[in-house]
Amino acid sequence: MIGAILFRHCVGQLRLRSTASARGCSISIRCSSSPSSATSIDGKAVAKTIRDEITVDVSRMKESIGVVPGLAVILVGDRKDSATYVRNKKKACDSVGIKSLEVRLAEDCSEEQVLKSISCFNDDPSIHGILVQLPLPSHMDEQNILNAVSIEKDVDGFHPLNIGRLAMRGREPLFVPCTPKGCIELLHRYNVEIKGKRAVVIGRSNIVGMPAALLLQREDATVSIIHSRTKNPEEITREADIIIAAVGQPNMDPNAPRGYRLVGDVCYEEACQIASAITPVPGGVGPMTIAMLLSNTLISAKRIHNFE
Amino acid sequence: MIGAILFRHCVGQLRLRSTASARGCSISIRCSSSPSSATSIDGKAVAKTIRDEITVDVSRMKESIGVVPGLAVILVGDRKDSATYVRNKKKACDSVGIKSLEVRLAEDCSEEQVLKSISCFNDDPSIHGILVQLPLPSHMDEQNILNAVSIEKDVDGFHPLNIGRLAMRGREPLFVPCTPKGCIELLHRYNVEIKGKRAVVIGRSNIVGMPAALLLQREDATVSIIHSRTKNPEEITREADIIIAAVGQPNMDPNAPRGYRLVGDVCYEEACQIASAITPVPGGVGPMTIAMLLSNTLISAKRIHNFE
Numbered sequence: 216m217i218g219a220i221l222f223r224h225c226v227g228q229l230r231l232r233s234t235a236s237a238r239g240c241s242i243s244i245r246c247s248s249s250p251s252s253a254t255s256i257d258g259k260a261v262a263k264t265i266r267d268e269i270t271v272d273v274s275r276m277k278e279s280i281g282v283v284p285g286l287a288v289i290l291v292g293d294r295k296d297s298a299t300y301v302r303n304k305k306k307a308c309d310s311v312g313i314k315s316l317e318v319r320l321a322e323d324c325s326e327e328q329v330l331k332s333i334s335c336f337n338d339d340p341s342i343h344g345i346l347v348q349l350p351l352p353s354h355m356d357e358q359n360i361l362n363a364v365s366i367e368k369d370v371d372g373f374h375p376l377n378i379g380r381l382a383m384r385g386r387e388p389l390f391v392p393c394t395p396k397g398c399i400e401l402l403h404r405y406n407v408e409i410k411g412k413r414a415v416v417i418g419r420s421n422i423v424g425m426p427a428a429l430l431l432q433r434e435d436a437t438v439s440i441i442h443s444r445t446k447n448p449e450e451i452t453r454e455a456d457i458i459i460a461a462v463g464q465p466n467m468d469p470n471a472p473r474g475y476r477l478v479g480d481v482c483y484e485e486a487c488q489i490a491s492a493i494t495p496v497p498g499g500v501g502p503m504t505i506a507m508l509l510s511n512t513l514i515s516a517k518r519i520h521n522f523e
Numbered sequence: 524m525i526g527a528i529l530f531r532h533c534v535g536q537l538r539l540r541s542t543a544s545a546r547g548c549s550i551s552i553r554c555s556s557s558p559s560s561a562t563s564i565d566g567k568a569v570a571k572t573i574r575d576e577i578t579v580d581v582s583r584m585k586e587s588i589g590v591v592p593g594l595a596v597i598l599v600g601d602r603k604d605s606a607t608y609v610r611n612k613k614k615a616c617d618s619v620g621i622k623s624l625e626v627r628l629a630e631d632c633s634e635e636q637v638l639k640s641i642s643c644f645n646d647d648p649s650i651h652g653i654l655v656q657l658p659l660p661s662h663m664d665e666q667n668i669l670n671a672v673s674i675e676k677d678v679d680g681f682h683p684l685n686i687g688r689l690a691m692r693g694r695e696p697l698f699v700p701c702t703p704k705g706c707i708e709l710l711h712r713y714n715v716e717i718k719g720k721r722a723v724v725i726g727r728s729n730i731v732g733m734p735a736a737l738l739l740q741r742e743d744a745t746v747s748i749i750h751s752r753t754k755n756p757e758e759i760t761r762e763a764d765i766i767i768a769a770v771g772q773p774n775m776d777p778n779a780p781r782g783y784r785l786v787g788d789v790c791y792e793e794a795c796q797i798a799s800a801i802t803p804v805p806g807g808v809g810p811m812t813i814a815m816l817l818s819n820t821l822i823s824a825k826r827i828h829n830f831e
Contacts, residue, residue: 358694375694379687382737383729386666386683411752413759419740421691429690432727432748437759439747440740444719451721451745 240394240423240500243458244407258397261404262502266311269509273312276513276522284516285314286344286370286508287336291329291355292322297348304346307505313512316342326355330363337365343519344370344512349422367519370511372396373421381429389518390511395427397503398459399434407457410435415455417441417448423461431457548702548731548808551766552715566705569712570810574619577817581620584821584830592824593622594652594678594816595644599637599663600630605656612654615813621820624650634663638671645673651827652678652820657730675827678819680704681729689737697826698819703735705811706767707742715765718743723763725749725756731769739765 277283286308290301301317308315318332329347336345345368351357361373369377372390380386402409414436418424424440432438436457441448452458517523585591594616598609609625616623626640637655644653653676659665669681677685680698688694710717722744726732732748740746744765749756760766825831 375687375691376684377687378690379683379685382686382690382733383683384727384733385729411754413754419692421693425690425692435750435752437747437749437753439745441745442743444743445745446719446721 240398240427240504241458241460242398242401242500243460244402244456256401256405256499258401258499259502261401262397262506264404265400265503265506266307266509269313269506269513270311272513272517276516276520277312280520280522282516282520282522283312283314283341284344284512285316285339285342286346286512287316287318287339287342288346288348289318289320289329289332289336290348291320291324292352294350297350301348304505304508307509308512311509313509314341322352326360329355329360333360333363337363337368342368343516344368344508346371346508368515370508370515372426372511378421378426378429381426381433390514391430391507392422392426393507393511394423394461394500394504395430395459396507396510397500398427399430400507401500401503402457409457412436412456413454414438414457414459415441415452416459416461417452418461420461424459427459427461431459548706548735548812549766549768550706550709550808551768552710552764564709564713564807566709566807567810569709570705570814572712573708573811573814574615574817577621577814577821578619580821580825584824584828585620588828588830590824590828590830591620591622591649592652592820593624593647593650594654594820595624595626595647595650596654596656597626597628597637597640597644598656599628599632600660602658605658609656612813612816615817616820619817621817622649630660634668637663637668641668641671645671645676650676651824652676652816654679654816676823678816678823680734680819686729686734686737689734689741698822699738699815700730700734701815701819702731702769702808702812703738703767704815704818705808706735707738708815709808709811710765717765720744720764721762722746722765722767723749723760724767724769725760726769728769732767735767735769739767 273284286304288301288304290297305315305317316336320328320332329351333345333347336342345364347360347364349357351360361371362375364371364374366374366376366389370390370393372378372381372388372392377388377390380388381391399409409431414428414431416424416428416431416438419428419440419442424442428438428440439451439455441451445451581592594612596609596612598605613623613625624644628636628640637659641653641655644650653672655668655672657665659668669679670683672679672682674682674684674697678698678701680686680689680696680700685696685698688696689699707717717739722736722739724732724736724739724746727736727748727750732750736746736748747759747763749759753759
């Protein structure tokens with residue numbers, strides 16, 4: 216999951232990309248003062264602060280009750296981007312003291328094999344979070360597989376029961392999906408007021424756009440969601456105070472060392488000139504997404520072991 | 524549940540009411556032609572057509588497999604408005620051949636008694652839909668009670684798992700909440716195109732506003748939700764092609780025969796002058812809500828008995 220945040224003066228001038236995948240995420244925020252050069256929002260630094268906080272809590276938990284939070288990651292197939300995401304997640308777990316387990320299954324394995332792995336982790340008391348790296352090979356039923364993850368260990372927050380609770384007033388989800396949670400956390404840490412602000416979410420994916428809209432609404436923003444069927448999207452974004460764009464895609468680049476590059480949702484150079492603050496990609500929402508995964512795993516371990 | 528639909532030229536001129544209850548619902552639609560007097564959208568007539576279709580299906584089901592769809596309604600306390608809604612639902616069931624059962628519990632009964640009734644109906648194979656009339660007395664935990672209704676019999680569509688599926692792309696809810704389902708059905712029956720249109724939902728209740736927004740989004744509208752914290756709501760509604768207002772409240776009127784009157788969300792006389800089409804209240808979304816409850820009960824019986 217990639218991402219960027221930019222606090223903007225006038226995003227109406229930004230080109231809206233027409234791709235509609237959930238692989239990227241950026242945020243823009245309008246500033247009422249006159250345009251100047253963009254301040255860089257340092258998602259990487261904020262993510263580091265959060266990881267430090269998690270490290271302290273993980274070690275406190277281990278000392279107090281002897282429990283180490285555990286995350287299981289299931290990776291199916293050979294996608295390079297997926298392998299990179301999984302590697303980064305494992306590294307991040309190591310860095311805060313969370314135990315991580317990885318199961319790699321072949322591209323042509325059966326859905327039953329994936330379900331069996333999930334079932335083992337559901338029953339394993341040393342595992343508090345289970346993550347199935349998406350996308351899955353096309354012969355598998357993603358819905359069926361994600362539904363198999365125990366709601367108590369759904370650290371990705373993709374279970375429909377979690378999404379339903381996120382949508383409803385007076386209900387609390389067990390977990391909030393990591394990328395939109397990271398976006399909102401960045402807004403909080405930069406003291407951006409959300410209440411009463413007009414927010415536009417670009418993209419309506421189950422993973423980023425839709426839950427981002429629900430989160431912004433929970434914080435009393437006035438939310439509009441624009442997508443591939445929207446007429447005149449620029450007209451709507453022009454009026455927004457906060458924009459979360461979740462339609463980017465990693466640029467496949469055969470000349471890059473890994474065969475692909477990570478790019479943001481909006482043209483960075485273009486955005487710099489009109490936004491009051493901006494996060495670069497990489498270094499924007501991406502690191503926050505992983506930090507939120509660690510946070511969700513810790514929250515899960517604390518809840519399961521009734522530790523505060 | 525009350526409601527009204529109005530197809531509008533310029534709803535920007537309509538006063539937005541500041542109440543934020545879920546008891547009312549109205550729809551407005553912008554027409555590109557020049558203003559003229561409003562056409563009345565006859566929710567009552569459409570609801571009758573739908574009830575007639577349901578009657579045919581219920582009798583076909585009875586003849587083919589000997590099953591009569593059954594709805595159980597649980598009413599707690601003595602609210603006059605709730606009693607009226609329940610009476611109307613019972614009458615509507617009778618009119619289409621759906622069996623209805625009513626349980627009345629005293630205002631001061633315990634939450635356990637309500638849960639016990641729900642549990643009985645969950646286990647009763649002759650019951651295909653269970654409805655707990657809201658609001659519940661304040662000493663009860665609404666969330667706890669609604670969660671107890673079996674997801675397969677949740678004809679109100681209020682279970683978070685249903686709401687989650689409604690929010691997610693590629694997922695299908697078992698039931699769609701009745702009032703927003705009725706709004707969308709009216710738009711369909713009046714051949715109003717939704718795809719690509721700008722829709723504004725006023726109010727974000729779990730019962731009407733939020734699911735209405737999710738439904739409009741599923742039909743490819745560009746949706747904005749405005750609520751009590753929204754600044755300049757008129758500015759946003761002015762740009763909308765379709766407006767669903769779900770913030771009305773029944774006017775309590777001690778001089779009316781039943782102690783209250785049903786009124787719509789927007790001033791009807793005012794709206795008539797600027798909308799191209801409008802539903803009056805009563806006679807708008809209200810009858811559609813009940814028709815959708817019958818529809819959901821029939822859908823449930825068909826699904827449980829695998830009847831098409």
